[in-house]
Amino acid sequence: MSAPRQIRLNVFRHNPQDPASTPHLQTYLVEEAPGMTLFLALSELRERQDPSLAFDFVCRAGICGSCGMVVNGRPRLACRTLTQELPAEITLLPLPAFALIADLSVDSGSWMRAMTERLQAWLHAADPAPDLSRLEARMDPDLADQIYELDRCIECGCCVAACGTVQMRHDFVGAVGLNKIARFGLDPRDTRSDAEFYDLVGGDEGVFGCMTLLACHDVCPKELPLQTQIAFLRRRMLRAGA
Amino acid sequence: MKIVYTDVLVVGGGLAGLRVAVGVRRRGLDALVLSLVPPKRSHSAAAQGGMQASLANTTKGEGDNEDVHFEDTVRGSDWGADQPVVRMFVNTAPKAVRELAAWGVPWSRVRKGDREVIINGQRVTLTESEAAHGLLAQRDFGGTRKWRTCYVSDGTGHAMLYAVGDQAIAHGVPVHERKEALALLRDADRCCGAVVRDLATGELVAYVSRATVIATGGAGRLYRVTTNAVICEGMGAALALETGVVALGNMEAVQFHPTGIFPAGILVTEGCRGDGGLLRDAAGHRFMPDYEPEKKELASRDVVSRRMAEHIRKGHGAPSRFGPHLWLDITQLGRAHIDRNLREVKEICRYFLGVDPAEAWIPVHPAQHYTMGGIRTRHSGESPTLRGLFSAGEAACWDLHGFNRLGGNSVAETVVAGMIVGEFVADFCQGPGGEISIPTALVRDAVAAQQAALDALLGGGTESADAIRVEMQQVMTDRVGIFRDGASLTLAVEALEALLLRSRRIGVRSNAPGPNPELVTAYRVQRMLKVALCIACGALAREESRGAHFREDFPRRDDAHWLQRTLATWPDPAATRPTLAYEPLQVESMELPPGWRGYGERNHIEHPQTPARAASVEAARAIPGLHRYDLQRELMAYRHLLPPSLQGDNERLGEPLR
Numbered sequence: 036m037s038a039p040r041q042i043r044l045n046v047f048r049h050n051p052q053d054p055a056s057t058p059h060l061q062t063y064l065v066e067e068a069p070g071m072t073l074f075l076a077l078s079e080l081r082e083r084q085d086p087s088l089a090f091d092f093v094c095r096a097g098i099c100g101s102c103g104m105v106v107n108g109r110p111r112l113a114c115r116t117l118t119q120e121l122p123a124e125i126t127l128l129p130l131p132a133f134a135l136i137a138d139l140s141v142d143s144g145s146w147m148r149a150m151t152e153r154l155q156a157w158l159h160a161a162d163p164a165p166d167l168s169r170l171e172a173r174m175d176p177d178l179a180d181q182i183y184e185l186d187r188c189i190e191c192g193c194c195v196a197a198c199g200t201v202q203m204r205h206d207f208v209g210a211v212g213l214n215k216i217a218r219f220g221l222d223p224r225d226t227r228s229d230a231e232f233y234d235l236v237g238g239d240e241g242v243f244g245c246m247t248l249l250a251c252h253d254v255c256p257k258e259l260p261l262q263t264q265i266a267f268l269r270r271r272m273l274r275a276g277a
Numbered sequence: 278m279k280i281v282y283t284d285v286l287v288v289g290g291g292l293a294g295l296r297v298a299v300g301v302r303r304r305g306l307d308a309l310v311l312s313l314v315p316p317k318r319s320h321s322a323a324a325q326g327g328m329q330a331s332l333a334n335t336t337k338g339e340g341d342n343e344d345v346h347f348e349d350t351v352r353g354s355d356w357g358a359d360q361p362v363v364r365m366f367v368n369t370a371p372k373a374v375r376e377l378a379a380w381g382v383p384w385s386r387v388r389k390g391d392r393e394v395i396i397n398g399q400r401v402t403l404t405e406s407e408a409a410h411g412l413l414a415q416r417d418f419g420g421t422r423k424w425r426t427c428y429v430s431d432g433t434g435h436a437m438l439y440a441v442g443d444q445a446i447a448h449g450v451p452v453h454e455r456k457e458a459l460a461l462l463r464d465a466d467r468c469c470g471a472v473v474r475d476l477a478t479g480e481l482v483a484y485v486s487r488a489t490v491i492a493t494g495g496a497g498r499l500y501r502v503t504t505n506a507v508i509c510e511g512m513g514a515a516l517a518l519e520t521g522v523v524a525l526g527n528m529e530a531v532q533f534h535p536t537g538i539f540p541a542g543i544l545v546t547e548g549c550r551g552d553g554g555l556l557r558d559a560a561g562h563r564f565m566p567d568y569e570p571e572k573k574e575l576a577s578r579d580v581v582s583r584r585m586a587e588h589i590r591k592g593h594g595a596p597s598r599f600g601p602h603l604w605l606d607i608t609q610l611g612r613a614h615i616d617r618n619l620r621e622v623k624e625i626c627r628y629f630l631g632v633d634p635a636e637a638w639i640p641v642h643p644a645q646h647y648t649m650g651g652i653r654t655r656h657s658g659e660s661p662t663l664r665g666l667f668s669a670g671e672a673a674c675w676d677l678h679g680f681n682r683l684g685g686n687s688v689a690e691t692v693v694a695g696m697i698v699g700e701f702v703a704d705f706c707q708g709p710g711g712e713i714s715i716p717t718a719l720v721r722d723a724v725a726a727q728q729a730a731l732d733a734l735l736g737g738g739t740e741s742a743d744a745i746r747v748e749m750q751q752v753m754t755d756r757v758g759i760f761r762d763g764a765s766l767t768l769a770v771e772a773l774e775a776l777l778l779r780s781r782r783i784g785v786r787s788n789a790p791g792p793n794p795e796l797v798t799a800y801r802v803q804r805m806l807k808v809a810l811c812i813a814c815g816a817l818a819r820e821e822s823r824g825a826h827f828r829e830d831f832p833r834r835d836d837a838h839w840l841q842r843t844l845a846t847w848p849d850p851a852a853t854r855p856t857l858a859y860e861p862l863q864v865e866s867m868e869l870p871p872g873w874r875g876y877g878e879r880n881h882i883e884h885p886q887t888p889a890r891a892a893s894v895e896a897a898r899a900i901p902g903l904h905r906y907d908l909q910r911e912l913m914a915y916r917h918l919l920p921p922s923l924q925g926d927n928e929r930l931g932e933p934l935r
Binding site: 050052056072082086087092094095096097098099100101117136140142143147151155160164165169170171172174175176180182183190219224 | 314315316317318319320322323332371372373374375376378379380381383384385386387388410411412413414429430432435436439440443444446447452454455477478479506507508540541543544598617621624625628629631743747785786787789790791792793794795798925926927928929930934
């Protein structure tokens with residue numbers, strides 16, 4: 036068996052709380068182990084080499100969306116990225132577009148909450164407090180599956196970090212926001228009309244700001260059909276706004 | 278000194294905490310949620326397979342109701358559960374699942390007509406009724422007599438968390454993210470908030486509240502191999518424990534899930550086996566029917582995990598460079614089923630194992646999964662020893678699960694407890710004891726005490742927090758796992774005590790301002806060790822086997838001596854072990870008196886009062902013409918314990934409301 040690979044990890048370092056800190060890349064050497072993910076590599080690095088390194092992992096199973104970062108130029112979930120799929124030199128940067136907390140840790144939570152509030156991205160039910168003793172309302176089984184398909188978004192922020200429009204318009208809601216409108220628009224339990232959705236996403240900060248570069252679609256870790264959803268939503272909003 | 282005021286402080290932004298917050302907001306109170314991470318990243322999202330609620334919509338769920346769910350849960354708990362709490366839970370679960378449907382959860386639905394499923398390795402055709410078309414579907418899970426587990430593909434927890442998280446936003450509940458409670462604020466026997474550290478800036482802030490709810494989830498990271506998220510470190514249990522007056526119940530009751538992927542410990546759902554997946558050994562032999570002819574792969578988790586460990590011990594594990602493991606085979610379910618109902622499993626296999634589960638077997642090994650024990654509360658969620666403190670969800674021990682939790686009952690518990698406890702928290706705040714008057718000096722002293730503890734960690738100690746943490750996790754995995762015995766547990770307690778002493782001499786190398794991950798590890802490991810000692814000491818003292826607690830030197834369940842709940846407190850901060858006390862369970866008032874579970878060993882030692890109680894229950898059951906609701910009330914009245922809004926019956930297709 037061949038000797039394990041030595042990996043060079045170039046990691047973005049900066050602690051905005053520390054006046055002495057300046058943004059820079061720091062290089063660490065890590066010995067690759069079988070099945071090593073970036074979660075395992077960074078955890079080992081922090082345990083053994085540099086206890087000050089800041090990053091965010093929660094589920095470490097690709098479910099929670101905490102660990103989006105730019106890996107060799109591409110936003111992705113670090114926890115489920117195997118080092119063996121990458122070259123021996125790996126550069127890790129925090130997701131752009133979100134406020135930096137430190138090193139690889141960004142504040143995507145505040146961004147997502149603000150987006151949710153702006154788009155009122157929750158189900159607007161006719162009766163939010165139904166009689167819970169009664170049978171539930173029915174739904175077509177295929178429609179339920181279609182809604183879940185869009186409900187699978189984990190708000191990891193990869194689509195926002197990869198978005199060309201976001202670089203120019205900081206108020207752009209991103210594919211994550213447009214997908215939510217598509218999701219609630221598909222749900223017959225939501226009482227909002229297309230005209231009401233138009234008020235939320237009918238401008239340049241919404242669906243008409245999208246330049247259709249569609250990196251969002253390419254980087255989405257959940258492989259959501261963002262390209263199709265944005266196109267459908269745009270057509271629907273054109274009709275609603277006409 | 279910065280002080281934030283709110284009516285209800287909820288510590289923990291997972292499903293239980295968020296549902297409590299929504300409930301108290303609806304009652305006109307302010308609620309504020311503290312969360313280590315953005316709330317939608319909570320470990321609730323990792324619940325895959327589903328939520329138990331006895332809706333009885335599917336053919337295989339026909340005849341299901343609260344009574345069956347109740348009995349399954351009590352048997353699953355190995356009679357450790359509090360039976361009135363189980364009753365409250367099973368009556369509220371259908372309401373909870375229907376509320377979530379109204380809040381937008383895209384539950385998988387029943388489709389009328391024929392469909393092929395795999396049951397016990399055989400292809401079977403099921404016919405779903407026209408009447409059920411479009412209602413919530415249920416799948417099979419371990420330890421249940423009916424198909425009862427409602428699901429959203431295998432992303433159930435995610436869909437639930439997003440719906441409830443969105444409702445919290447819609448209700449204007451503020452969530453203070455990246456905030457960690459370090460200590461409860463306490464004025465004599467009244468809890469009035471918490472001292473909180475900002476994980477981004479390092480600043481300490483006092484949160485003063487009329488009621489405080491701990492909903493921080495479990496403590497899986499005390500173990501080296503766990504399915505739990507990295508934030509599940511038992512900090513809520515430690516918060517309560519460090520008051521010196523609040524007890525942790527049954528901490529030795531720790532669940533090991535049969536199918537953590539090997540070696541990473543990432544969960545693949547019980548839905549795999551519920552949908553027809555099989556466990557195989559190195560030779561490809563399906564071994565569970567040899568041990569459990571009745572329930573096979575779908576016995577309760579404690580039993581399946583133990584049988585797996587036993588089978589590996591006999592030398593039937595598949596060898597690998599990381600040690601032996603077994604196989605989970607879902608190939609016979611077919612690609613279409615996996616693509617539709619087991620999508621997360623497919624993704625996990627693809628990304629972490631490079632395996633396509635439609636074609637290849639999944640390497641699995643039992644891994645720590647769930648903390649049945651927790652902060653001991655009344656049925657209302659309130660601590661009996663510290664007024665104004667409540668707890669809900671996995672962090673709590675009200676005690677729904679006893680010594681083993683059924684799959685699908687935890688994510689159900691989060692929302693059910695949220696609904697119930699939220700009402701009691703609101704009642705408390707609006708009742709005679711709901712106001713507080715707290716001196717600022719008390720708040721200042723509490724903040725200063727926490728700052729002093731942090732300063733001590735930065736003050737040049739010699740021990741490494743990371744090293745202590747790894748050693749603790751190894752001790753717990755090696756000695757406080759699936760198989761336990763007195764000698765090994767004694768060694769575990771001694772090792773943990775030594776680590777606790779060492780943890781008081783930790784020196785953190787970096788004192789840069791802002792996030793200081795090493796400092797976080799340091800103060801957490803000091804607290805984790807106390808929780809770990811509650812588990813190990815409780816396990817050492819409990820000389821019987823019950824549910825997930827299995828003592829090789831005491832292999833029988835001993836109702837005569839151990840039908841008791843362990844209560845661990847830590848009154849002396851300088852001590853190295855908790856103080857253990859016991860709270861007896863009352864056989865004479867049980868609706869389901871102790872007996873055989875229907876799976877596992879059939880060799881328990883009977884409680885002296887069991888025969889008399891069993892006879893009176895049998896006599897009541899023999900009364901002809903008694904409606905099941907009336908019989909139930911006769912055996913163990915519980916509805917008066919529920920908030921009035923949750924006391925009603927549940928409608929089913931085959932069972933209209935009275």
